[in-house]
Amino acid sequence: MxxxxxxxxxxxxxxxxxxxxxxxxxxxxxxxxxxxxxxxLDADVLAGALLHIVAEAHVEGNREAWRSDGAAFFQRRGRKAGRGAASDNSGTGEAGAGGAQN
CATH class of the missing domain: 1.20.5 (Single alpha-helices involved in coiled-coils or other helix-helix interfaces)
Structure with a gap:
């Protein structure tokens, strides 16, 4: 059933x-x-900036530039977080030593 x-x-x-x-x-x-x-930023300024971005998002060159800037921003943040973790583990010699010596 x-x-x-x-x-x-x-x-x-x-x-x-x-x-x-x-x-x-x-x-x-x-x-x-x-x-x-x-x-x-003020909420009005931020909203206006986002509206301008949306209006210009159809231009492919803009989107690619924004995408590469965004990727660079997140990679930079990731490396900063990695350095902080490496400095916390500097006594073990694992994470920080490999990047510093190579």
Whole structure:
């Protein structure tokens, strides 16, 4: 005999998952604003800048430049975090020594 599916429970679970994903996306956007220093701007200025970016996003050269700048920003942040971790483990000689000697 077939197992009866509980569509209401599945729909509720999907709704909960969608809300959780949206909450995570909003949190990550806030973290991005803070990490770039854009939180120092007035909300009107930040909104206006984003509107200008969206209006000019169709130009492929702009998007590529923004993408490369963004990638460089995240790589720079990753290296800074790596250095901090390496300096914390400097007594073990594992993480910091390999990069400094090579």
């Amino acid at each position: 077939r197992k009866v599916r509980d569509f209401d429970a599945e729909l509720k679970a999907l709704g909960d998952k969608a809300r959780a994903l949206k909450t995570k996306k909003v949190q990550q956007l806030g973290e991005l604003v803070v990490s770039t220093g854009a939180d120092a």
